[in-house]
Amino acid sequence: MVSISEVSKSFGGRTLFAEASLVVNRRDRIGLVGPNGAGKSTLFSMVLREQEPDKGEVITERNVTLGYLPQESAPVGNETVLELATAISPEIVRLQKLFKADEHDHHEDLHAKFDELGGFQLESRAKKILAGLSFRQSDHDRPAKELSGGWVMRAHLARLLVQEPDLLMLDEPTNHLDLDSLLWFQNYLKEYPGAILVISHDREFLNALVDSIVEIRFQKLIRYRGNFEDYVTQRAANEENLLAAYKNQQREIARMMRFVDRFRAKNTKATQAQSKLKQIERMEKIEAPLNDAKEIDFTFPQPQRGGLKAIALQNIHHAYGANVVYRGMEFEAERGQRIVLVGPNGAGKSTLLKLLADVLPVQSGERKLGHNVKCGYYSQYRVEMLNPDRTVFEEALDTPQRVTEQFVRTVLGCFLFHGDDIFKRVRVLSGGEKSRLALVKLLLDPPNLLLMDEPTTHLDMPSIDALIDALDQFEGTFIFISHDVYFIRALANRVIHVNAGKLTIYPGDYQYYLDKTAPTTLPRSKTPEQAAPKSKSQKRLEAEQRQALSRKRREHELIVSGLEKRIHELEQRQSELTAELEKPESYEKAGLVMQLNRELTQVTDDLQRLTAEWEVAASKLAEIQA
16 A cells, blocks of 8 residues: 655754655555654655655555644634535535525535535534533534644544544644543444554554564664564564674674784785685674663652642632532542542543642632642643743752762653754753653652643653652652553552543552452343253254364464474574574574574564464463363
8 A cells, every 4th residue: 555665864963764664555544653853754754745855755555545633733723623524535625615695595405415415414423523522512603723732632543543544644633632532533443444543652552453563773774574563573673693602603703803804914814814804804794783772770859749639629619600510429549559540531630630730719618738738730731830031951059959960960851852852942842841850850850749731741751760760769648640550550549530520540550440449240030941841943043053063172272383383494494594593603604693683673573473373362262172
């Protein structure tokens, strides 16, 4: 469907891609990963024909439709939310404008044309998708330009899902979704009829959705079969093999160089020494694998210890005009608790967090802070505390905690401020950069009651890991809202479900919450018919079922034994290839090492795939035997 062939692309002397290739087929589910600046968005731009490669070509099959959701901003005019969600073609948009201009006297031919293009069916479909993305019915006729940026992006996402392009290209689509709409979106995409190419830092989302990961690394597009967890496992195995091959080659080069250094000055051996040098030059050099993971090995500052009771809300009433959010609500948090607030959009999670932070004053009831408790609130939109005239480094360094300049530089680096970025003035930073800087300031001088609203937005995977590491060290009370399930699983030890003004407490981690809220099926009691004596026809039917089960068992036994045989063969070949790579003479034949490594990578991939198939087949066989 889309073929990226031997593509090279550079910017300002920096090479992003060098002879990189990738094929996207129909129904593919591909997650595109790589560090910030690796070229993910540039790859999207080349597929969309917004940029051309320096070399190579990007070919899209005739009549293939592409749909693209950018990461942060998308255009919006005077259309309503529903009109934006159904604006899947210029002709539909033109007819919508004509309806508006002539809204008291719609001509029959306009209606007929709109109906011919499927416009009325589109509206029905769009309404269902908008509901899944947490829009209310009352939002449908609202002008889209009245919405916040995040809600505009949701409306554009709805438009793409209504349009259903052959290739759906999504750049961080989960950034603007709450947890409930994210889970709906994730399930919707599982049944999507086209192909999906998605950039995402949300590991749980990638695990649930994709069937392959494409990593941008060494200026190439490296494809791994399976979801994100499979990619991590396969990549680690490849790194191990590559490192072993690299070390073997370096040992062989060192051995040959010792010969050259020893004999190059001797007339009788000079020719042999020269031959060894040429042999080294002809070698296809293996690049040393680089460890891209940035692990934090330092301790964050800790707040002063507060009282056991961190905060309490008592008999809280809160309303926005006629819309009552809370009536008599009670809330309490203790020192050391890590509480995640979950629930549908509009249920009052952000309102609760703002009441706790005193960003929203209590209208009725009482907010009580515990002894010696200092409260800090982080929101991706709350950056007004930053000084626009300072540099990033100066702003981060302005903390009452005793920290070194090197420590501050390291923390800034973990949150995507690299090199000269730290000398940018705050006033020129993007919204995401300001949010990250506010996060750094909060971590460098943390309060003992930390309140956070979607802290992982605008962070890449290493930065999310850095944030998790910092918060895992945090000794105070932590209350947060997040749509990142990986982040929630890593930190939450208590879940509070917020819905219709009521708080339901689950005194355990996120899995405990899922287990407690999972729908249960009650066992069915025996009916009189089931308890009655069996007739001849029933016995005959049961005999036929037993025979069918026996055939099914034999079929699965053959499948399992066949897989076991193939796995055994691959394991033997893996051992043989590893042994070949450990032989010094393998490095004397041009291209042999790379050939062996390629085969070893393929064998490792096949082993991963067949082992997974064996686990499924063996599990089915066990079920049949039981």
